[in-house]
Amino acid sequence: MARKTKADALATRAAILDAAEAVIEREGIPATTLNQIGREAGVTRGAIYWHFKDKEDLLDAMVARAAFPLDDLRAADARAETTDALDELRQFGEQALIRLAEDPHYRRVCRILLHGCVRLGRHHLFIAEEEAVKSNIHDALVRLFQKARDQGTLDPAINPELAAWSFGSYMRGLYSDWLLAPDRIDLAQSASAILGTYLNGVRARDDGNDAAR
């Protein structure tokens, strides 16, 4: 072939990124070759090198396309000014798990970031990006747990900072574990129960004498 129209070129670029996702999901980043990506996308390495500086640049663009539900979390935090913070947290967590179960694109990117050898070797470019996202998530979680404490729904024995870390790890573990064996559990259906058991543990126990307030 030869030169395509501008729209065609953009489609090619997107196809390359899609192919990269698919191949990397199977093989992991270090084992993925530009040949495989090209074959999957139906182009040669020439096309890849035209659209991207090098392999690193391609990976960077691929990760950049992934949108994490950070906005949802922030929205939940904002709503929690007037609503039950722990309830917002449960709803957010449920939504995240359901999205993982039902959005194949999101699932692929999560698999790559969790099991794709992202932070080994010298892939410093997007680990900085992901680190920032993680840090933002943690901050939002801390704020939510602080609101819960102020609302009196958080068990006073629990440190909001630690709770945020623990909750984040719980979600990461659920993501990671489920992605290894997606068929073992109907995640969308169990999401509510899974989140519930955890949040039960951090919620203050109203031992009768709390109804007065």
Next chain:
Amino acid sequence: MARKTKADALATRAAILDAAEAVIEREGIPATTLNQIGREAGVTRGAIYWHFKDKEDLLDAMVARAAFPLDDLRAADARAETTDALDELRQFGEQALIRLAEDPHYRRVCRILLHGCVRLGRHHLFIAEEEAVKSNIHDALVRLFQKARDQGTLDPAINPELAAWSFGSYMRGLYSDWLLAPDRIDLAQSASAILGTYLNGVRARDDGNDAAR
């Protein structure tokens, strides 16, 4: 050099395995070359190919050296015949986290298995092994939660099977998350609180009328 004594040879073998751990921890499995391992171990690839059939064989031997605390979990399950199952679970979890924080060897292997691209590409050999361990862990957890249910300490609304899965994911998330940023939290010190918040959520609430039994 030339031929060493039998003990020397064993030491060389161990050095190669140690080096493999160290390099793979940094680079991940697919990006690790036998040259790097040899350099790290102070030998050439010749030595590696003498002790191991090929790369896969070396990796297999490396993973085989790692002992997972499956026995501890089974012991906890056995003790739970006469003790509080949820308490056994908490103690086991704490021990596991503390070991992760304090045993560098265990830490390395966990990092490799969690972030080393183990199950991508064609490393079928030891994913079978790890799959079996995981399955055993899950079974032991289910038994423990069932005991807790029988003992009346488990919230009756919670399904033991789901709880086992959820608890396993929680631990995996804690491992995975902490290994990414070990300095952010003093794991050994927080272990108790971290486990406590979770197990609080699954424990039956004795709303007064449970003291009779």
Next chain:
DNA sequence: CTTTACATACCGGCGTGTATGTATATTTTC
């Protein structure tokens, strides 16, 4: 003298990056 425990040398393959070819879209010129 044979076996062991490696080191060294060699080979085929593959992957990255780059240089070059080329047909077409787009722009420029008249």
Next chain:
DNA sequence: GAAAATATACATACACGCCGGTATGTAAAG
């Protein structure tokens, strides 16, 4: 508005290095 010039969007070909595997050398242990 058609032809010429040029930039675009790739495909093809090439150079280079490195990696895994194997074949061979070799000095000391047994």
